[in-house]
Amino acid sequence: MRPAEVAVQYVRCDEAPAPGPWLAESELAELARWHAQQRRVQFLAGRLAAKELVRELLGQSSVELAAIEIRSQDGRGRGVQPALRVAGQPGPFRLSIAHTARGAVAAASLRPAWGIGVDLVPRDLEARNLARAWFTPAEVQWLAGGRGYGPAAIWAAKEAAYKAAGGGEPFRPRCIQIYPLAGGRLAARLHGPTAGPLVEIYIEALDGHLAAVALAVPVPAPQGAGGGHHD
Template sequence: MTAPLRVVRYCASRRWTAGSLKPSAAWLAPGELRELELFRDPQRRQQWLQGRRLAKETLAALAGATSLAQIEILTRDAQGRGLAPQVQVQGRPSRWRLTLSHSTRGVLAAVVDRDRWQVGADLTDAADRSEHFRQLWFTPAEQAWLNAAPTVRTAQLWSLKEAIYKACNQGEPWTPRAIELQFNPATSPQCHYHGRPLLGLQGSVQTIDGQTAAVVYLPGPGDRSPAGQSVAAELCL
């Protein structure tokens, strides 16, 4: 049976009772145990552990790993700087690309075929944001779109920008205004990333466990699907 090309899973933090998820060589690779030591805050450590557990369980089913410790996921370089998740299975680069997002309530993981897709995911609390926040991080056109439902749409748009950045970035800094979504009632929404139109971008936005969750996909180098699809052919808002 052919493995699915895209898998998205969410797991609420309440699955694990407080402090029940312990770091151990039984399920974490040596590099992961070293990476965990970079985090001192207990809550951040638990979020990291929850993300690794969910991602490894998802990848194990796809990659045929017999032990979670056979899968290594690193998100820091030798200097401790953040990286897109680097996945190895039994010491070899995996065919699967991973993205993770953590919150105080849970973890969201998306896995895709590396040759077919780039992927980004984000979880955002639908909290009230100030007008200053919207003016600082959104373009004037985006702000006009937000005004119809500021709380809900701000969470949706912020989560989308985070997810698009994860799918597209090649080391450039996080600059929310450089990711511009344009909404026109007569056409599908369009997206530009640092001035470059994103063709073939697909995505969804939904509410999960009281949070806004966005997942986006961009065709990878091995994708043979028709080019030129609108950014929002599958963008659900």
């Protein structure tokens, strides 16, 4: 079951509109960095999903899509956690966006302090090679038992957990341990430089995909400590 603190919106790539005034200037600049047509369509589908989600959460259907600005690249064109602004002001939600050749999904954390991450993979993704290369021994053993989710869901869970709590460190799949929880839920613990709180993950089916949504709840620092965990 999807946590109450999370909202999700999905848009098919063939529903993505052409670039136009519904995009902010910064978004048009990000789009211009992509030259492959398929990647441009995925970008547009992801932006539409995120903007429609934000407008729905704000409860203001009259808000122009162009007033909802989402930046997901830094000054060098590198991908970063999406930053939301509404009418020029910082938005009240954290966002994450993922896409495939078929569709795009946006997820929002309704609590600004809670990290959010989403990944989207085709339901029939052949992930056995990924499992051999990037899964931990415990994950391989768990999957071999044939219980619960398959390799595609575990790979998506790793990607989502990294987005939620990776803290800008490089993606190291073996440093992200996925655990099964009761009720079909999953959890992840990030080890090494990205060590942090336990991340809870849920999986849902979307238009022939598996979507993994991860939520990282910050852990307060003990009294007297000089700092705390990052999310």
